[in-house]
Amino acid sequence: MSNVDDMIRKTLEEQDRAVWAELGEEPGYLRQAFGLFRGPLGWVMRLVMAVQLALFGTGIWAAINLMDASDPVRAVQWGVLVVVLVQIITFLRGFMGSQFEANRILRELALVQLKLSSGAAPH
Numbered sequence: 001m002s003n004v005d006d007m008i009r010k011t012l013e014e015q016d017r018a019v020w021a022e023l024g025e026e027p028g029y030l031r032q033a034f035g036l037f038r039g040p041l042g043w044v045m046r047l048v049m050a051v052q053l054a055l056f057g058t059g060i061w062a063a064i065n066l067m068d069a070s071d072p073v074r075a076v077q078w079g080v081l082v083v084v085l086v087q088i089i090t091f092l093r094g095f096m097g098s099q100f101e102a103n104r105i106l107r108e109l110a111l112v113q114l115k116l117s118s119g120a121a122p123h
Contacts (some may be wrong), residue, residue: 026107036099045096052092059085 027035036045059082066078 032100032103035103036096041099045099048092048096052089055085055089055092059089 036042037049062078062081062085066075066082069075069078
């Protein structure tokens with residue numbers, strides 16, 4: 001902590017102290033990851049995760065059928081299905097990752113807003 005942060009904390013009101021306590025420390029990775037499932041877009045993230053799990057199960061099933069296929073044409077068909085499913089899962093993971101980063105940016109913006117508002121307070 002720097003002296004500036006200490007000065008900011010001294011000028012905060014009670015309500016701001018609670019917000020500062022919540023935003024003060026960066027949450028761990030797992031807490032941030034599970035935080036995707038809360039809030040206004042939580043239902044969307046739960047739906048995306050359910051679709052990913054279903055696609056993963058289908059991909060495992062297709063990979064098993066790929067290994068069991070004796071006909072080259074059937075093997076190619078199963079292989080294409082596996083590749084397509086992996087691509088879709090990767091796309092959905094990217095969507096969740098962008099939401100993860102957006103949540104981190106919103107948290108930092110709230111922290112900056114709190115610092116600016118407390119800096120404008122009379123000493």
